[in-house]
Amino acid sequence: MARHTITLIPGDGIGYEVSEAARRVIDATGVDIEWEVQNAGLDVVEEFGQPMPDHVLDSIRKNKVAIKGPLTTPVGKGIRSVNVALRRELDLFALVRPCKWYPGVRSRYQDVDLVIVRENTEDLYAGIEFAEGEKDTLDLIENIERLGGRRIRDDSGISIKPISVTATQRVFRFAFKWAIDNGRRKVTAVHKANIMKFTDGLWLRVAEEVATEFPQMEFEERIVDNMAMQLVQKPELYDVMVMPNLYGDILSDLCAGLVGGLGLAPGANTGDEIAVFEATHGSAPKYAGKNVANPMAMMLSGVLMLRHIGEKEAGDRLEAAIAAIVADGSNVTYDMKSSRDDPTAVSTSQVADAIIAELERAAVPS
Ligand code: NAD
Numbered sequence: 038m039a040r041h042t043i044t045l046i047p048g049d050g051i052g053y054e055v056s057e058a059a060r061r062v063i064d065a066t067g068v069d070i071e072w073e074v075q076n077a078g079l080d081v082v083e084e085f086g087q088p089m090p091d092h093v094l095d096s097i098r099k100n101k102v103a104i105k106g107p108l109t110t111p112v113g114k115g116i117r118s119v120n121v122a123l124r125r126e127l128d129l130f131a132l133v134r135p136c137k138w139y140p141g142v143r144s145r146y147q148d149v150d151l152v153i154v155r156e157n158t159e160d161l162y163a164g165i166e167f168a169e170g171e172k173d174t175l176d177l178i179e180n181i182e183r184l185g186g187r188r189i190r191d192d193s194g195i196s197i198k199p200i201s202v203t204a205t206q207r208v209f210r211f212a213f214k215w216a217i218d219n220g221r222r223k224v225t226a227v228h229k230a231n232i233m234k235f236t237d238g239l240w241l242r243v244a245e246e247v248a249t250e251f252p253q254m255e256f257e258e259r260i261v262d263n264m265a266m267q268l269v270q271k272p273e274l275y276d277v278m279v280m281p282n283l284y285g286d287i288l289s290d291l292c293a294g295l296v297g298g299l300g301l302a303p304g305a306n307t308g309d310e311i312a313v314f315e316a317t318h319g320s321a322p323k324y325a326g327k328n329v330a331n332p333m334a335m336m337l338s339g340v341l342m343l344r345h346i347g348e349k350e351a352g353d354r355l356e357a358a359i360a361a362i363v364a365d366g367s368n369v370t371y372d373m374k375s376s377r378d379d380p381t382a383v384s385t386s387q388v389a390d391a392i393i394a395e396l397e398r399a400a401v402p403s
Contacts, residue, residue, distance in 0.1 A: 039069070040069045040070070040071060041068065041069065041070045041071070041102070041346050041348075042070075042071045042073060042100050043070050043071070043072060043073065043100055043102050043103065043104065043342070043346075044072075044073045044075055044093075044096045044097045044100050044102070044103035044104075045060060045072045045073065045074045045075070045103070045104055045105075046074075046075050046076070046077050046093065046103060046104070046105035046106060046108075047074065047076065047105075047106045048077075048078060048105055048106025048107045048108050048320060049078040049079055049080050049106070049107070049108055049109050049320050049325075050106075050107060050109055050319070050320025050321055050322045050324075050325040051106075051107070051320055051321045051324050051325050051330035051385075052078075052105075052106025052107050052108070052320055053106065053325075053326075054325075054326075054328055054330055054332070054385045054386070055106055055316070055330055055331075055332040055334070055335040055385060056104075056105075056106040056335060057386075057389075058332035058335070058336065058385050058386060058388060058389035059104065059332055059335040059336045059338070059339045059389075060072060061389045061393060062336050062339065062355060062358070062359075062389055062392045062393055062396070063336075063339045063342075063343065063355065065392075065393040065396050065397070066343065066348070066351040066352075066354055066355050066396060067351065068343060068346075068348045068351045073096050073100060075092070075093040075096050075097075076093075077089050077090065077093045077105075077108060077119060078108040078109060078119060079108075079109055079111075088108070088119040089119045089122055089123055089126070094123075094126060094127070097127060097311060097313065098127070098311065101310055101311050101312070102311070102312055102313075102314075102342065102345065102346055103311075103312075103313045103314070104313070104314040104315070104335075104338060104339060104342050105123075105313055105314070105315045106315070106316075106320075106335065107120075107315070107316065107318060107319045107320040107321075108120055108320065109319070109320045109322065117164055120315075121162055121164065122164075123306075123313065124157045124158065124306050124313075125157075125158055125164070127306075127308055127311050127313065128158065128308045128309070128311075129157055129158075129306035129307060129308040129311060129312070129313055130156065130157050130158050130204060130207055130208055130211070130307070130308055131154055131155070131156070131157060131207075131208050131211045131212065131215075131306075131307045131308075132153075132154070132155040132156075132157045132285065132304055132305070132306050132307070133152060133153075133154055133215065133304065133305045133307060133341070134152065134153040134154075134155065134285075134289045134292070134302060134303070134304040134305075134317055135150075135151070135152045135302075135303060135337075135341070136149060136150075136151045136152070136153065136289075136292035136293055136295060136296045136302055137149065137150050137151075137296060138150065138295070138296045138297065139296075139297075139301070139359075139360045139363045139364070140360070140363070140364050141363045141364035141365070141366050142296065142297035142301065142363055142373065143297065143373065143374075143375060144295065144296060144297045145295075146272060146295045146296070148273065149272045149273070149292075149295045149296050150276075151268075151272060151275055151276065151277075151278065151292050151295070151296075152215075152216075152219075152221065152276065152277045152278070153278050153280065153285055153288060153289050153292060154208065154211070154212040154215065154277060154278070154279045154280075154285075155280060155281075155282060155284075155285025155286070155289065156204060156205070156208045156279075156280070156281050156282050156285065157208075157282060157306060158204055158282075159198075159199050159200055159201060159204050159281070159282060160198055160199070160200060160236075160281040160282035160283050161196050161197075161198045161282065161283045162282040162283060162286075163197060163198070163199050165196070165197035165199070166194070166195065166196045166197070167194065167195040167196075167197075168194055169192055169193060169194040170192065174193070174194070174195060175191060177195060178191060178193070178195075198233070198236050199236070200236040200237065200239055200240050200281060201239075202239065202243055205239065205240050205243040205244065205247075206243055206246075206247055208279060209224075209226070209243065209244050209247035209248070209279055210247055210250070211307070212224055212277060212279040213247065213248070213250070213251040213254055214251075215277070216254055216276070216277045217251065217253065217254060221254075221276050221277050222254075222255060222276050223254070223255040223256070223257065223275070223276040223277065224248070224251075224254055224255070224256050224257075224276070224277045224278075224279060225256075225257050225258065225259055225264075225275055225276070225277070225278045225279070226240070226241060226244035226245075226248075226256070226257075226258040226259075226279055226280075227258070227259055227260075227261050227264050227278050227279065227280035227281075227284055227288070228240050228241045228244075228258060228259075228260065228261065228280070228281070228284075229260060229261050229262075229284075230260070231260060236281075237281070240281060241258055244256075244258065244279065245258075259278075261280070261284045261288075264278070264284075264288065265287075265288065265291060268288065268291060268292065268295065269291070269295075272292075272295055289302065289304075289317050290317065293317055293318075297373065298331075298372050298373075299316070299317055299318035299331075299334060299372075300318070300330070300331025300333055300334055300370065300372045300373065301331070301333050301334055301337065301373075302316060302317035302318065302334050302337075303316055303317070303334050303335070303336075303337035303338035303340070303341055304316060304317050304338060304341075305338070305341045305342070305345065312342070312345050314338040314339065314341055314342040314345075315335075315338055316334035316335045316337075316338050317334060318334055328384040328385045328386060329370060329371055329382070329384060329385060330370065330385050331369075331370040331372050331373065331385070331388070332370075332385050332388055332389060333359055333363070333388065336355065336359055336389075336392065337356070337359065339355065340352045340355050340356045340359070343355060354396060354399065355392075355396070357399065358392045358395040358396045358399060359392055361395050361399075362388065362391050362392055362395055367381070367383075368383050368387060368388055368390075368391035369382070369383065369388065370382055370383065370384070370385065370388060
């Protein structure tokens with residue numbers, strides 16, 4: 038059996054605990070993985086001068102596959118998100134986020150099986166921002182007025198929203214291919230083209246063009262606000278939804294909510310050559326170090342990773358073991374219980390123990 042070398046970035050906050058739990062269950066599948074553990078985030082700034090040191094990026098570039106825990110971005114302190122920078126630096130242009138309901142999960146909905154494909158490099162996440170009151174911002178405001186735009190108030194901050202033909206084409210081509218390879222039935226392009234003619238309008242036009250390259254796949258479009266309502270009212274009508282970065286961020290959490298919460302929502306940041314797997318949730322600082330966070334989103338990201346590296350059977354076994362623990366309902370964390378302070382909730386590491394035992398049980402011929 039081939040040995041895989043994979044970069045593991047534990048992350049910070051609850052990252053340490055959920056990563057360790059995920060690593061243990063992935064190892065328990067028997068797939069031969071050499072983990073290159075690389076720390077990143079706020080905890081390494083003092084040592085390396087930056088949250089995403091070059092040697093971490095080099096490790097991912099070399100191994101082509103990484104799995105990472107969440108990394109904290111302090112709100113509004115001028116520090117840019119390391120997660121966003123990582124995706125851009127490695128050109129991980131598509132973020133695939135499956136949202137699947139597993140029997141036993143407490144949710145208002147059942148049988149939800151949705152996939153968000155989020156464009157990962159552009160839109161308001163491009164990081165092109167001009168701070169209120171600075172000279173460059175005032176110059177920009179003058180220039181926009183001179184070019185025929187409306188006068189923007191002088192006391193404004195400005196975030197730029199670029200959407201290119203290049204990035205839109207490649208994310209839709211990726212999404213259509215992914216949908217076909219994974220036996221999905223429909224692709225929905227999500228947009229706000231009625232308001233933002235030159236960005237979301239372009240997005241929709243390019244989506245329609247790319248759709249003609251894949252006549253075997255059903256295609257439709259939805260305006261993002263309507264999409265949000267439809268997802269809440271009739272999620273069963275949708276399948277693979279492709280959306281620009283910001284809508285993808287927001288609707289990912291909405292879809293996670295449909296299937297039991299952030300503790301169960303995995304993801305895969307994918308580029309032409311490199312893939313970095315991570316849960317949708319963040320570092321949940323208030324639970325950090327308490328060994329209570331749900332590791333299943335990170336483990337399900339591991340399932341996606343195993344399939345990506347060609348270990349489909351192991352990925353299927355791990356997903357089945359997670360599903361069995363969810364269905365049984367006794368070895369799950371607080372977020373999956375009927376009340377948040379349910380004393381029968383187990384710890385992060387106990388969930389891993391239960392899944393490892395389930396993998397071992399399933400391996401014994403009956
Ligand atoms: P969050 O996802 O960290 O947490 C929101 C709430 O969801 C938590 O308070 C908790 O109640 C619940 N939750 C999240 N994950 C859980 C889990 N595994 N088990 C049980 N409950 C869970 O979102 P936030 O509070 O908005 O962000 C905290 C930090 O994480 C911020 O700095 C943010 O920038 C960062 N973040 C990082 C990533 C990433 O690394 N990709 C993604 C999102 C947010």
